[in-house]
Amino acid sequence: xxxxxxxxxxxxxxxxxxxxxxxxxxxxxxxxxxxxxxxxxxxxxxxxxxxxxxxxxxxxxxxxxxxxxxxxxxxxxxxxxxxxxxxxxxxxxxxxxxxxxxxxxxxxxxxxxxxxxxxxxxxxxxxxxxxxxxxxxxxxxxxxxxxxxxxxxxxxxxxxxxxxxxxxxxxxxxxxxxxxxxxxxxxxxxxxxxxxxxxxxxxxxxxxxxxxxxxxxxxxxxxxxxxxxxxxxxxxxxxxxxxxxxxxxxxxxxxxxxxxxxxxxxxxxxxxxxxxxxxxxxxxxxxxxxxxxxxxxxxxxxxxxxxxxxxxxxxxxxxxxxxxxxxxxxxxxxxxxxxxxxxxxxxxxxxxxxxxxxxxxxxxxxxxxxxxxxxxxxxxxxxxxxxxxxxxxxxxxxxxxxxxxxxxxxxxxxxxxxxxxxxxxxxxxxxxxxxxxxxxxxxxxxxxxxxxxxxxx
Ligand code: PXG
Numbered sequence: 001x002x003x004x005x006x007x008x009x010x011x012x013x014x015x016x017x018x019x020x021x022x023x024x025x026x027x028x029x030x031x032x033x034x035x036x037x038x039x040x041x042x043x044x045x046x047x048x049x050x051x052x053x054x055x056x057x058x059x060x061x062x063x064x065x066x067x068x069x070x071x072x073x074x075x076x077x078x079x080x081x082x083x084x085x086x087x088x089x090x091x092x093x094x095x096x097x098x099x100x101x102x103x104x105x106x107x108x109x110x111x112x113x114x115x116x117x118x119x120x121x122x123x124x125x126x127x128x129x130x131x132x133x134x135x136x137x138x139x140x141x142x143x144x145x146x147x148x149x150x151x152x153x154x155x156x157x158x159x160x161x162x163x164x165x166x167x168x169x170x171x172x173x174x175x176x177x178x179x180x181x182x183x184x185x186x187x188x189x190x191x192x193x194x195x196x197x198x199x200x201x202x203x204x205x206x207x208x209x210x211x212x213x214x215x216x217x218x219x220x221x222x223x224x225x226x227x228x229x230x231x232x233x234x235x236x237x238x239x240x241x242x243x244x245x246x247x248x249x250x251x252x253x254x255x256x257x258x259x260x261x262x263x264x265x266x267x268x269x270x271x272x273x274x275x276x277x278x279x280x281x282x283x284x285x286x287x288x289x290x291x292x293x294x295x296x297x298x299x300x301x302x303x304x305x306x307x308x309x310x311x312x313x314x315x316x317x318x319x320x321x322x323x324x325x326x327x328x329x330x331x332x333x334x335x336x337x338x339x340x341x342x343x344x345x346x347x348x349x350x351x352x353x354x355x356x357x358x359x360x361x362x363x364x365x366x367x368x369x370x371x372x373x374x375x376x377x378x379x380x381x382x383x384x385x386x387x388x389x390x391x392x393x394x395x396x397x398x399x400x401x402x403x404x405x406x407x408x409x410x411x412x413x414x415x416x417x418x419x420x421x422x423x424x425x426x427x428x429x430x431x432x433x434x435x436x437x438x439x440x441x442x443x444x445x446x447x448x449x450x451x452x453x454x455x456x457x
Contacts (some may be wrong), residue, residue, distance in 0.1 A: 124158025204241030231277030
């Protein structure tokens, strides 16, 4: 019997949850007013709660279920692997088959400069690894002072101390002594809100040149790396102008600074190519990956290391004093490997690109006549709908994200899961979403916008 067909006592589950569960990124007072939505099962692009309600999950969980829910092949490999070898580590010169095979597969699907991988459990710990790795890289070359990493305001790189410090989220920094030392933040390429009247092209160049200005300010011999998401996800799906990344690349090359692409959201087909770096022509030295790596079926993250970095580590390095008990966890690796094999063998990215990607982007843009919509942006299977009170002035209803909350709540009433980042509604559906499902999603969005509009004015 499928989870969604069983019967549950939702009120009892909610009471237990309220009593014992401290949730991530949750205002518990708000949540407890209505009780958590308890999810019981999922299939394809739909999730089901314990009251039997069905929702189209336009967020792929948390930007991760790229392959869609319910792929039993992944459950089967997890079972087999647990029976054969549920755990062994990769420390102290040992290895096991799934980690070796996944490493080989990652070398195959990532851009050509990548042939080595360090495994972790999430995107956050991956970015901790990045901080350790880039500082170690410069240390090995006798440049200990090259330890500054430049990131951007409104970036999201995770929730560990290093991840949140690299990120540019003020609310996170405000809760506990962050950023850690030697992290700098520059402006983000957010044309709609911060373009200052410039064309997209000129603004993209200007936003990228903030990197050069900061490098010169802190001293070129101090800067170890620049990190960026090809498209900022949690910041509100900020799609940079086409001029942005080539200019960032040029500046990194000029000052010999490592370029880190945080592909945690953009990786594994999200932008219509295997990696966001390919969509934007970024030639990264390091890539952080998680989420779509296993389509969220297992917690796993990975940091890809380009040959030029790996060769130096091999040549000059001793022991890299860093690693996690679950680095290269065999069950997580086996599941991730199967996920990637399915993506490759079923040509999920190529098919989605050919059949639904442009359709999705066109359909969401068909909403632009709605009175609440200021801007619609997106690439591949990522989209953002920014809500405003006034299309001309771009004014919002307030600075509390009320429009976003109203629309998000209306969505869930209408059987649609969307995420609100302030007043920006986010779309990140599984890559296997079909055209009729896109139609269903877009019509539910329009319906929800209408409801939100009525509550706001
Ligand atoms: N980098 C990026 C670009 C991310 O989007 C992380 C790193 C951290 O990954 P882990 O696996 O440690 O969560 C992320 C995660 C949201 C939301 O509300 C976004 C993320 C995670 C949780 C919530 O949009 N992104």
